[in-house]
Amino acid sequence: MRKVLALAIATCLFSFGFTVSAAEKTLKLGVIAELTGDMPAVGASCKNAAEMAVKEINAAGGVQVGKQKMKVELVIEDNAGKADQSAAAAQKLITQDEVLAIVGPNASRYAIPASEIAESSETVLITPWSTNPKTTLDTTTNKPKKYVFRACFIDPFQGGVLAKFALEKLKAKNAAVLYDVASDYNKGIAEVFKASYEKQGGKIVAFETYTTNDKDFSAQLTKIKDAKPDVIFLPNYYSEVPLQVQQAKRLGINVPFIGSDSWGSNELLTLGGADLNGYYFSTHYAADNAAPVAKKFIEDYEKTYGAKPDDVAALTYDAFGLLFGSIKSAGKADREAIRAALSTLPSYKGVTGDMKFQADSRDPIKSAVVLQIKDGKFTYFTNANP
Amino acid sequence: MSEGIVYWLQQLLNALQLGSIYGLIALGYTMVYGILTMINFAHGDVFMIGAFFCFLAAVYLGLPFAPVLLLTMIGTALLGVAIERLAYKPLRHAPRVSAIITALGVGIFLENFTLALAPYPKHIPALLENTNWNLGGVSVSSLQIIIICLSLGLMFLLDYVVHRTPVGMAMRAISWDKTFVPLMGVPVDLVISVTFAIGAGLAGAAGTMYGLAYPVIDPYMGIMVGWKAFISAVVGGIGNIRGAMIGAFILGGVEIFVAAFLPSTYRDFVAFALLLVLLIVRPYGILGSPRIQKV
Numbered sequence: 001m002r003k004v005l006a007l008a009i010a011t012c013l014f015s016f017g018f019t020v021s022a023a024e025k026t027l028k029l030g031v032i033a034e035l036t037g038d039m040p041a042v043g044a045s046c047k048n049a050a051e052m053a054v055k056e057i058n059a060a061g062g063v064q065v066g067k068q069k070m071k072v073e074l075v076i077e078d079n080a081g082k083a084d085q086s087a088a089a090a091q092k093l094i095t096q097d098e099v100l101a102i103v104g105p106n107a108s109r110y111a112i113p114a115s116e117i118a119e120s121s122e123t124v125l126i127t128p129w130s131t132n133p134k135t136t137l138d139t140t141t142n143k144p145k146k147y148v149f150r151a152c153f154i155d156p157f158q159g160g161v162l163a164k165f166a167l168e169k170l171k172a173k174n175a176a177v178l179y180d181v182a183s184d185y186n187k188g189i190a191e192v193f194k195a196s197y198e199k200q201g202g203k204i205v206a207f208e209t210y211t212t213n214d215k216d217f218s219a220q221l222t223k224i225k226d227a228k229p230d231v232i233f234l235p236n237y238y239s240e241v242p243l244q245v246q247q248a249k250r251l252g253i254n255v256p257f258i259g260s261d262s263w264g265s266n267e268l269l270t271l272g273g274a275d276l277n278g279y280y281f282s283t284h285y286a287a288d289n290a291a292p293v294a295k296k297f298i299e300d301y302e303k304t305y306g307a308k309p310d311d312v313a314a315l316t317y318d319a320f321g322l323l324f325g326s327i328k329s330a331g332k333a334d335r336e337a338i339r340a341a342l343s344t345l346p347s348y349k350g351v352t353g354d355m356k357f358q359a360d361s362r363d364p365i366k367s368a369v370v371l372q373i374k375d376g377k378f379t380y381f382t383n384a385n386p
Numbered sequence: 387m388s389e390g391i392v393y394w395l396q397q398l399l400n401a402l403q404l405g406s407i408y409g410l411i412a413l414g415y416t417m418v419y420g421i422l423t424m425i426n427f428a429h430g431d432v433f434m435i436g437a438f439f440c441f442l443a444a445v446y447l448g449l450p451f452a453p454v455l456l457l458t459m460i461g462t463a464l465l466g467v468a469i470e471r472l473a474y475k476p477l478r479h480a481p482r483v484s485a486i487i488t489a490l491g492v493g494i495f496l497e498n499f500t501l502a503l504a505p506y507p508k509h510i511p512a513l514l515e516n517t518n519w520n521l522g523g524v525s526v527s528s529l530q531i532i533i534i535c536l537s538l539g540l541m542f543l544l545d546y547v548v549h550r551t552p553v554g555m556a557m558r559a560i561s562w563d564k565t566f567v568p569l570m571g572v573p574v575d576l577v578i579s580v581t582f583a584i585g586a587g588l589a590g591a592a593g594t595m596y597g598l599a600y601p602v603i604d605p606y607m608g609i610m611v612g613w614k615a616f617i618s619a620v621v622g623g624i625g626n627i628r629g630a631m632i633g634a635f636i637l638g639g640v641e642i643f644v645a646a647f648l649p650s651t652y653r654d655f656v657a658f659a660l661l662l663v664l665l666i667v668r669p670y671g672i673l674g675s676p677r678i679q680k681v
Contacts, residue, residue, distance in 0.1 A: 219645035
């Protein structure tokens with residue numbers, strides 16, 4: 001009996017060792033996406049763009065690593081829209097699949113826990129869409145994390161952009177905010193907006209909260225109506241914003257709404273329809289006003305998936321661009337070398353604009369755009385810097 | 387009207403709308419508990435399925451409101467009966483904790499079944515033309531009126547069925563005594579099926595109305611609403627039908643008014659602290675009475 005068991009274990013070990021050696025010629029990269037849960041559209045965009053980026057590079061022979069070209073192998077994990085599963089997925093990708101680097105998760109409330117694992121396991125993680133400063137910041141030392149990067153701007157920047165937009169373009173002196181207090185992204189940007197708006201001379205007349213999965217906002221909206229704002233800021237995810245706007249209208253609120261990059265999913269239009277016409281939000285890129293590099297990406301994406309790429313797709317694609325570039329300049333498939341190469345990468349021309357990591361920062365310098373929802377479409381409105 | 391009164395009335399209307407939806411779901415919890423002394427934790431998910439039936443009937447069959455509501459109620463009623471027959475009936479004489487775990491399992495099954503078929507949140511189209519009236523500053527929508535009236539109507543209908551018809555009498559008899567009532571010729575299995583059908587049908591109605599008021603639906607929508615309805619049933623005195631309705635309006639009112647007069651971040655903890663205090667004062671709920679355990 002013992003012999004049989006030993007033989008079985010040996011066979012297992014042997015076959016395991018064999019698969020590892022067979023896969024040695026490829027670069028393994030991990031993706032953590034919100035494929036199920038409360039924002040599956042985000043996860044789907046991320047997965048689509050990741051698969052497209054990998055297909056393209058493999059069609060070109062792979063990534064140049066030193067003297068040879070290596071094909072890329074993708075391992076995609078679903079975080080089920082849960083913080084604990086995001087951390088578990090990062091753990092699995094790093095220790096079990098032994099990926100070189102990870103792209104994702106996208107929403108800050110999932111990216112933050114996953115980033116902790118990546119940091120402690122010394123593996124590069126690039127989040128495409130997480131704009132909360134805490135994702136790349138070690139909160140105990142207040143210094144940037146060593147291994148966690150992002151492909152997007154951060155909320156202090158975005159909040160400033162929106163505050164200025166509300167005051168100058170919409171001429172709104174009094175603003176109200178309704179946000180999800182249980183979600184890192186929403187809470188972070190609501191607070192930044194408030195501080196920035198007040199600093200620039202505006203007044204926050206109502207600052208109301210709810211918690212994730214609430215569907216009834218009538219009490220808070222009635223309170224907001226009572227405070228008579230000129231504009232209402234909803235820094236919430238695409239599945240909640242349509243409900244909030246509809247309920248506000250039913251309560252007789254008739255002021256414009258503005259939002260942040262969490263509005264940028266095509267699903268917002270499906271779920272919100274005509275109710276959202278005429279409103280504005282800040283985001284990472286405008287598909288209808290894109291640079292030449294972006295045009296090709298947008299065309300290819302539309303051809304493959306039959307829909308315009310949203311900001312998550314564009315940022316995921318850029319995250320892979322950053323990763324391929326840094327593997328190439330590192331010259332070897334090594335986690336530490338990739339980290340070093342990424343932080344010193346010269347300016348990268350991405351779909352969402354030019355970006356570059358500053359010394360000792362994991363957040364790229366780039367600009368934002370403001371889009372308007374017009375006739376059921378996202379339309380370029382203006383470029384924005386705070 | 388002065389602004390203070392307008393604000394107060396507006397919030398009262400919000401509370402009535404929320405309370406009536408909680409109430410329709412709470413009835414299902416309380417009826418099943420009354421008859422089987424079992425908490426049907428899958429009930430919140432039956433409500434969710436109701437919202438999805440409503441979506442299917444409205445989008446794929448293109449039906450107007452009344453047939454949608456009727457089809458949804460029939461659909462969830464059949465689902466409720468099927469759940470009872472397949473999952474709970476075989477465990478009727480097993481320890482009660484087994485039935486509760488099974489109920490949780492059925493709920494998780496329903497959530498993930500829906501998730502597998504519909505991973506994206508769905509949008510329910512406007513089935514009713516909505517008109518907003520402005521009554522001296524208070525904004526009233528026709529949708530709100532319909533939800534509140536229809537819910538109250540269904541609640542009173544149920545109250546009538548339970549207290550004034552033979553089926554209702556059989557239900558009350560079984561909840562009183564499960565040993566001797568069958569000997570009197572009351573068909574226990576049938577009455578239990580009817581109870582599940584009515585409870586699930588009301589959850590289907592709640593799902594439809596919820597889908598009209600909050601038209602973005604997803605497979606997890608039933609969890610929190612289900613919990614709140616369950617709490618309403620407990621506050622009102624679980625097993626008591628009128629209690630469930632009162633409990634639901636109390637919970638809806640407390641939630642809305644805490645958010646209305648205190649910072650909204652305090653809503654859930656103040657609301658639930660108040661309910662805890664209420665249960666300390668009246669441990670069996672507002673209309674509940676202690677069950678005598680015979681040894």
